[in-house]
Amino acid sequence: MNRVLHNRFTIEKAGLLDTIQDLGRYGQQRSGINPCGAMDGYALQLANALVGNLLEEAGLELHFPASVFRAEHSMLIALAGADMDARLNGEPIPLLHPVKLKKNDLLQFAALRSGYRCYMAIEGGLYVSEEGYSSSTNLKAGYGGHEGRALKKADVLKAYESTDAFLPSGVLPWTVDPVFETTTDHVRIIPGHEWERLSSQQQQDLLQQNFIIDKRSDRMGCRLAGDPLILSKSEELVSSAVNFGTIQLLPDGSPIVLMADHQTTGGYPRIAHVIKADLSKLAQKKPGDPVRFKLVTQEEAESSFIRQQEYLLQLSKVCRLKLSHLDHKL
Amino acid sequence: MAPVLFPLGDSAITIDYGNIIDEAINDKVLARFHDLQKHPLPGMIEAIPAYSSLTIVYDLFKLRSLVKQGSIYAWFAEQVKDWLGQDLAIGKETFRSIRIPVCYDGPDLISVAEQKGISPEEVIRLHLEGRYRVYMLGFLPGFAYMGKLSPKLFMPRKKQPENMLAGSVAIAGDQTGIYPLNSPGGWWVIGRTDVQLFDASSYEPCLLRPGDRIEFYSSTQCSL
Known part of the structure; x- marks a missing residue:
């Protein structure tokens, strides 16, 4: 079947840093190709679940102030992650609901009210060239996503024709609960290979202080400002692989959490790793926000991530059922 | 040593x-890496070789049903040990074996020669004389x-990174490298090449792979 491409959005005004991201371009780190992908992959998946997409479908990652979008065609979207006071033709629309847009609708974001990054899923996904098995924008190398860069004014985003013709316009009456487990506000970590290089006092300092997200943080790394942790033994490390969530200790004693655009290898001490299930929490903190860590076991890290994925799959099924039910009713 | x-x-x-x-340790890493490329372990997403280490990324969610007790890490580590x-x-x-043409007229050539107390021609000769192996890829795509590198050319990294052009052939410590993209970098640029090291539209976007053997040859035809 030939699928028809439609124009979906025109960017009326550019935002600070809005890019197309999926869950990352894995499989080529052997060549130094950094995975990129959504900073908050959990929020992207929640948005995808709401519109009936595959969880790993590419969507838009928005930073405030976000772009202004003009709909060129009707479509079903959902927003998750940061609350940016989204307005549809001036009227507020909620996070975590499917919303059917009509042609010429104007979608804007008025204020950053909570969190830091907002994700928009579009039913059927966006049309992008999938270089290297992924739609993620690699800003450093300038490829993937929309022309390898952040969206700018007059960009037109395309998507395949979707099957949402029967849905009524506006906000659909169901939502999902973004909380998959009850936890504290702590960001959970597990020890890194050089954890033991910290004195027991420094380990306590890492766990007991309030770090502040530094303003130099970006999609590559989340820098933490606090009391410096200076290692007594400073043996240099030859470069080896690092991971999304790896906490490296820089020579000045400040920790940096490697995020989605991280380089594939590094040579600074890996004192700890943020667990996969809590990367979402960290990605929603903005410069100036406090962050506190909590040490957990490898098993807790693993089971928390598995629960998160199982929860998403469950939501995905429920949302698809709701959408198909609505199709039948009309 | 285990x-x-x-x-x-x-x-x-x-x-x-x-x-x-x-080199002997990097040989071990690369032999293991190439074996995994042919015979991936269950649940493996990818393997990343480095100078003296090999990292395997695995799919926690896929492995959950295989692991009856204990952590998935412990289970996976057992597979790795076997x-x-x-x-x-x-x-x-x-x-x-890959030969790469280089125009030896980089902005730091004279400065490297002065700091090492040798002529620019000698810097070029020493760089050309080397037979290099790709130990690993990292830092930037490709x-x-x-x-x-010849010990006579060892230079510490620059204190402040500078803006490098794609194709810059540079040295630092006992290593040499080519910047595949325009990027900040702290190595000393002695030449440039027209060879494209990274092409996003290609099935194999990076020219060089771990284990490749590299020779440079002098060229006068560089468009950059």
Whole structure:
């Protein structure tokens, strides 16, 4: 079947840093190709679940102030992650609901009210060239996503024709609960290979202080400002692989959490790793926000991530059922 | 010496052969890496070789049903240990040989020569004389760490990174490399090449792979 491409959005005004991201371009780190992908992959998946997409479908990652979008065609979207006071033709629309847009609708974001990054899923996904098995924008190398860069004014985003013709316009009456487990506000970590290089006092300092997200943080790394942790033994490390969530200790004693655009290898001490299930929490903190860590076991890290994925799959099924039910009713 | 295994977060394991840049150790890493490319372990997403370590990223969610008790890491580490127990022919592999043309007129050529107390011609001769191996890729898409450089050319990294042009052929420590993209960098640029090291539209976007053997030859035809 030939699928028809439609124009979906025109960017009326550019935002600070809005890019197309999926869950990352894995499989080529052997060549130094950094995975990129959504900073908050959990929020992207929640948005995808709401519109009936595959969880790993590419969507838009928005930073405030976000772009202004003009709909060129009707479509079903959902927003998750940061609350940016989204307005549809001036009227507020909620996070975590499917919303059917009509042609010429104007979608804007008025204020950053909570969190830091907002994700928009579009039913059927966006049309992008999938270089290297992924739609993620690699800003450093300038490829993937929309022309390898952040969206700018007059960009037109395309998507395949979707099957949402029967849905009524506006906000659909169901939502999902973004909380998959009850936890504290702590960001959970597990020890890194050089954890033991910290004195027991420094380990306590890492766990007991309030770090502040530094303003130099970006999609590559989340820098933490606090009391410096200076290692007594400073043996240099030859470069080896690092991971999304790896906490490296820089020579000045400040920790940096490697995020989605991280380089594939590094040579600074890996004192700890943020667990996969809590990367979402960290990605929603903005410069100036406090962050506190909590040490957990490898098993807790693993089971928390598995629960998160199982929860998403469950939501995905429920949302698809709701959408198909609505199709039948009309 | 048996390698050390440790978790790299909750979704990867690193096999560490020691904190050293050494050809024999890199041979072991690459033999293991190439074996995994042909025969991936269950649940493996990808393998990332480095100078003296190999990291395997695995799919926690896929492995959850295979692991009945204990952590998935512990289970995966057992698979890795079994696999490490199987003998592989080390250092017997044949590697690709690649020749790269270089115009030796980089902005730092004179400065390197002065700091090393040799002529620019001697810098070029020493760089051309080397037979390099790609120990690993990292830093940027397609950036190959190649060694080892003649000890007569060892330079510490620059204190402040500068803006590098794609195709810059540079040196630092006992390594040489080529910037595949325009990027900040702290190495000393002695030449440039027209060869494209990274092409996003290609099935294999990076020209160089771990284990490749590299020779440079002098060229006068560079468009950059």
